[in-house]
Amino acid sequence: MxxxxxxYEDNAGKxxxxxxxxxxEIIAVxxxxxxxxxxxxxxxxxxKNAADAAVVETDA
Structure with missing residues (x-):
């Protein structure tokens, strides 16, 4: 698969x-x-946009 x-619709109707x-496994929400x-x-x-998106590391 x-x-x-x-x-889906959540409990708040969103x-x-x-x-x-x-x-x-859920990998994004x-x-x-x-x-x-x-x-x-x-x-x-x-x-459309994620295929070419850069990975940027940031410090917290």
């Missing part, structure tokens, strides 16, 4: 997503969105 985005790896469509747009933005 490939990685997948799961879209739409959220989680990205699960092929083994079922999205913010709460007011609408399902906004949540889906957030997923598309990640899919």
């Amino acid at each position: 490939a990685a997948k985005f799961e879209v 739409h959220r997503f989680r990205l699960k790896a092929a083994n079922g 999205g913010e709460g969105y007011a609408t399902k469509n906004a949540c889906l747009n957030g997923i598309e933005s990640i899919k």
